[in-house]
Amino acid sequence: xxxxxxxxxxxxxxxxxxxxxxxxxxxxxxxxxxxxxxxxxxxxxxxxxxxxxxxxxxxxxxxxxxxxxxxxxxxxxxxxxxxxxxxxxxxxxxxxxxxxxxxxxxxxxxxxxxxxxxxxxxxxxxxxxxxxxxxxxxxxxxxxxxxxxxxxxxxxxxxxxxxxxxxxxxxxxxxxxxxxxxxxxxxxxxxxxxxxxxxxxxxxxxxxxxxxxxxxxxxxxxxxxxxxxxxxxxxxxxxxxxxxxxxxxxxxxxxxxxxxxxxxxxxxxxxxxxxxxxxxxxxxxxxxxxxxxxxxxxxxxxxxxxxxxxxxxxxxxxxxxxxxxxxxxxxxxxxxxxxxxxxxxxxxxxxxxxxxxxxxxxxxxxxxxxxxxxxxxxxxxxxxxxxxxxxxxxxxxxxxxxxxxxxxxxxxxxxxxxxxxxxxxxxxxxxxxxxxxxxx
Amino acid sequence: xxxxxxxxxxxxxxxxxxxxxxxxxxxxxxxxxxxxxxxxxxxxxxxxxxxxxxxxxxxxxxxxxxxxxxxxxxxxxxxxxxxxxxxxxxxxxxxxxxxxxxxxxxxxxxxxxxxxxxxxxxxxxxxxxxxxxxxxxxxxxxxxxxxxxxxxxxxxxxxxxxxxxxxxxxxxxxxxxxxxxxxxxxxxxxxxxxxxxxxxxxxxxxxxxxxxxxxxxxxxxxxxxxxxxxxxxxxxxxxxxxxxxxxxxxxxxxxxxxxxxxxxxxxxxxxxxxxxxxxxxxxxxxxxxxxxxxxxxxxxxxxxxxxxxxxxxxxxxxxxxxxxxxxxxxxxxxxxxxxxxxxxxxxxxxxxxxxxxxxxxxxxxxxxxxxxxxxxxxxxxxxxxxxxxxxxxxxxxxxxxxxxxxxxxxxxxxxxxxxxxxxxxxxxxxxxxxxxxxxx
Numbered sequence: 001x002x003x004x005x006x007x008x009x010x011x012x013x014x015x016x017x018x019x020x021x022x023x024x025x026x027x028x029x030x031x032x033x034x035x036x037x038x039x040x041x042x043x044x045x046x047x048x049x050x051x052x053x054x055x056x057x058x059x060x061x062x063x064x065x066x067x068x069x070x071x072x073x074x075x076x077x078x079x080x081x082x083x084x085x086x087x088x089x090x091x092x093x094x095x096x097x098x099x100x101x102x103x104x105x106x107x108x109x110x111x112x113x114x115x116x117x118x119x120x121x122x123x124x125x126x127x128x129x130x131x132x133x134x135x136x137x138x139x140x141x142x143x144x145x146x147x148x149x150x151x152x153x154x155x156x157x158x159x160x161x162x163x164x165x166x167x168x169x170x171x172x173x174x175x176x177x178x179x180x181x182x183x184x185x186x187x188x189x190x191x192x193x194x195x196x197x198x199x200x201x202x203x204x205x206x207x208x209x210x211x212x213x214x215x216x217x218x219x220x221x222x223x224x225x226x227x228x229x230x231x232x233x234x235x236x237x238x239x240x241x242x243x244x245x246x247x248x249x250x251x252x253x254x255x256x257x258x259x260x261x262x263x264x265x266x267x268x269x270x271x272x273x274x275x276x277x278x279x280x281x282x283x284x285x286x287x288x289x290x291x292x293x294x295x296x297x298x299x300x301x302x303x304x305x306x307x308x309x310x311x312x313x314x315x316x317x318x319x320x321x322x323x324x325x326x327x328x329x330x331x332x333x334x335x336x337x338x339x340x341x342x343x344x345x346x347x348x349x350x351x352x353x354x355x356x357x358x359x360x361x362x363x364x365x366x367x368x369x370x371x372x373x374x375x376x377x378x379x380x381x382x383x384x385x386x387x388x389x390x391x392x393x394x395x396x397x398x399x400x401x402x403x404x405x406x407x408x409x410x411x412x413x414x415x416x417x418x419x420x421x422x423x424x425x426x427x428x429x430x431x432x433x434x435x436x437x438x439x440x
Numbered sequence: 441x442x443x444x445x446x447x448x449x450x451x452x453x454x455x456x457x458x459x460x461x462x463x464x465x466x467x468x469x470x471x472x473x474x475x476x477x478x479x480x481x482x483x484x485x486x487x488x489x490x491x492x493x494x495x496x497x498x499x500x501x502x503x504x505x506x507x508x509x510x511x512x513x514x515x516x517x518x519x520x521x522x523x524x525x526x527x528x529x530x531x532x533x534x535x536x537x538x539x540x541x542x543x544x545x546x547x548x549x550x551x552x553x554x555x556x557x558x559x560x561x562x563x564x565x566x567x568x569x570x571x572x573x574x575x576x577x578x579x580x581x582x583x584x585x586x587x588x589x590x591x592x593x594x595x596x597x598x599x600x601x602x603x604x605x606x607x608x609x610x611x612x613x614x615x616x617x618x619x620x621x622x623x624x625x626x627x628x629x630x631x632x633x634x635x636x637x638x639x640x641x642x643x644x645x646x647x648x649x650x651x652x653x654x655x656x657x658x659x660x661x662x663x664x665x666x667x668x669x670x671x672x673x674x675x676x677x678x679x680x681x682x683x684x685x686x687x688x689x690x691x692x693x694x695x696x697x698x699x700x701x702x703x704x705x706x707x708x709x710x711x712x713x714x715x716x717x718x719x720x721x722x723x724x725x726x727x728x729x730x731x732x733x734x735x736x737x738x739x740x741x742x743x744x745x746x747x748x749x750x751x752x753x754x755x756x757x758x759x760x761x762x763x764x765x766x767x768x769x770x771x772x773x774x775x776x777x778x779x780x781x782x783x784x785x786x787x788x789x790x791x792x793x794x795x796x797x798x799x800x801x802x803x804x805x806x807x808x809x810x811x812x813x814x815x816x817x818x819x820x821x822x823x824x825x826x827x828x829x830x831x832x833x834x835x836x837x838x839x840x841x842x843x844x845x846x847x848x849x850x851x852x853x854x855x856x857x858x859x860x861x862x863x864x865x866x867x868x869x870x871x872x873x874x875x876x877x878x879x880x
Contacts, residue, residue, distance in 0.1 A: 169850065185774060189853075219637050226548070235626060281548075328546075358878050359799070413624075
């Protein structure tokens with residue numbers, strides 16, 4: 001098979017792959033909302049009732065009728081009788097009639113008859129020792145002067161002020177979370193507020209991982225001379241896990257066409273996508289392509305991507321499922337999995353709002369040449385230029401490339417992120433500001 | 441108790457809290473490396489043996505003695521006898537003597553006698569039909585002319601070229617991962633390469649969560665008028681979980697000093713840190729401070745932080761453990777937990793290399809005024825200005841504030857991240873570029 005005659009650009013290669021994948025609704029499972037961190041909603045979530053379910057105070061103050069406060073000021077305060085204190089967690093037994101008010105705490109339920117709340121800061125308790133004359137003079141400003149008042153108010157409030165009306169946050173039936181939303185702490189809290197203690201989420205897509213190579217042995221085994229332990233099955237499984245998929249390991253298959261085909265066929269039946277990590281030699285890679293093409297139509301879509309590391313990447317769709325052949329080198333395999341496997345998992349999950357890839361801006365420490373037309377991903381370590389502010393603030397970072405002759409997996413373990421060198425350039429210059437995509 | 445007389449800045453408040461926490465080594469547990477995603481190493485990891493354990497080829501080519509190639513060029517090639525093909529995953533039965541070579545694949549073990557590998561691209565198989573004279577003429581350039589050669593080489597290689605020596609990647613006994621490292625896919629793969637299939641990691645710190653408020657009922661219950669469901673216990677539990685801690689819920693405790701003290705004392709014994717989410721009213725907050733001060737010395741360190749949302753935050757250390765009083769409002773509680781609870785969990789885990797907070801640069805859509813001296817955190821939604829590149833590339837985002845009158849938890853659910861407005865400024869201007877810290 002002629003190799004790499006025409007190398008695809010990574011972005012185009014990914015488009016080609018995703019376009020060829022049918023839009024299938026993900027499997028659905030019901031879970032406890034409290035166990036939902038990181039899961040993806042399989043349907044829209046509607047509010048079963050309005051929020052709040054009763055008019056609530058947003059401040060500590062006095063619930064009252066707004067019109068009783070009109071005209072009140074520091075110079076000419078208004079006066080009201082206090083009829084009680086709103087209990088937390090219960091409806092009040094009393095109601096507010098003109099000229100009266102009730103002490104209310106933040107979150108308290110507005111008593112009947114009240115339409116607004118004045119903040120405690122704009123009130124004070126009346127000293128019962130005040131001369132009646134003095135109070136009477138002040139009372140004259142109110143529409144309805146009260147006898148023997150309890151509370152002085154020095155500011156008017158508008159109707160509805162400091163109150164959240166029924167349904168003002170969430171109306172009944174409203175879509176509060178859309179299908180495809182990934183559950184973070186805020187979404188979990190929001191569902192709990194509505195009593196949605198169980199949710200329907202996408203099943204974790206099963207991602208089959210097939211390791212090949214006659215020299216590869218399980219990590220639980222002591223390698224003989226010439227053998228190496230399987231790294232890729234486990235680093236890829238962790239990558240699948242962090243991305244919301246469920247890895248299924250098919251072990252290490254010898255470099256024999258029949259055995260590989262058999263394992264691949266089983267994986268393709270069991271799983272929603274299959275990832276191969278082939279040996280690094282040209283013959284091993286060719287065998288992977290041959291195996292993938294035997295799995296079903298349309299087969300290999302992209303063989304060779306103009307990216308470093310990762311040129312020998314194979315992207316395929318067989319019987320409606322994504323099949324990806326990753327390079328055997330552990331660093332290449334992981335970088336390519338970030339670029340191609342994660343988007344496939346996100347599509348299988350039905351994630352509708354793919355979050356921007358978290359990144360940090362840093363100055364690159366050295367010149368890094370690159371070939372025009374090729375996209376390079378360079379592993380870097382981030383070094384702060386100044387003691388780090390603990391919370392927020394301007395963060396200044398230097399990005400130091402982590403080079404390793406053999407691209408050993410530990411070079412990636414030493415890296416905080418990857419810097420992309422665009423195919424449009426021939427490299428980056430020391431001191432240039434780069435976006436570092438964080439590896440998590 | 442006088443409230444907020446002197447509000448701390450968030451950064452200083454966090455320093456105060458972390459400084460007052462004793463440096464205790466975290467608990468240790470042993471896990472399967474393959475289950476280690478996100479865990480934190482409790483000790484340095486040393487390499488039990490060198491990597492590679494045998495000299496490996498980094499290319500497809502011929503293993504040979506470098507001196508047999510000296511002087512070889514396109515014009516005057518060198519010729520060698522091929523003595524065999526290196527088996528993958530095994531030592532060769534043959535050895536390389538002067539004038540001979542062996543086919544070797546990427547990752548193959550160098551045969552005895554070979555010191556380098558020439559890439560396949562710089563060789564070709566000799567056509568046995570070549571005139572002997574012609575070959576003899578070419579052979580004259582080699583130090584050791586061979587009879588009836590198999591392989592023609594057109595370039596010299598240096599000793600060690602295309603070979604990784606024993607221990608070149610990792611020396612025996614070398615620290616490959618430091619104590620406090622969080623395990624990502626690359627670290628898991630790296631450990632597997634060394635046969636480290638079990639690892640010692642920090643136990644997940646238990647974080648007690650106490651919800652208070654007479655109006656709060658469990659989300660599994662239908663609230664009566666005046667009651668609301670508990671949101672904070674669950675959103676905080678998810679935040680603790682995503683940060684590597686283990687939440688322990690103590691339920692909803694009525695606003696009674698004795699009951700609160702009892703629950704708090706139990707949580708402080710059971711857990712490594714305790715988080716209260718108090719009611720929002722001033723009296724509820726005061727009670728929290730009182731309870732915390734009863735738990736042990738030094739007690740409350742910070743009461744009131746100059747931050748919005750979250751002013752009524754309480755930071756304390758009691759008997760060597762962090763105790764944090766969060767505001768009752770769900771959004772405030774979650775924002776403050778990002779600022780103060782996560783760093784406490786990271787310290788308890790012994791995380792030595794706190795990753796930079798993932799962020800995205802975006803243009804803010806509107807003016808947002810702020811008070812000088814106060815740090816504001818504004819929840820924003822990120823909207824791409826152009827179709828998103830699927831892999832890397834320049835990403836252009838608009839940050840739209842997600843305002844909610846009541847700071848309902850769903851306003852945070854609609855947010856992709858938080859924008860910090862520094863205490864040094866009086867706000868940000870529409871169109872200004874801001875760093876959006878992503879909420880995950």
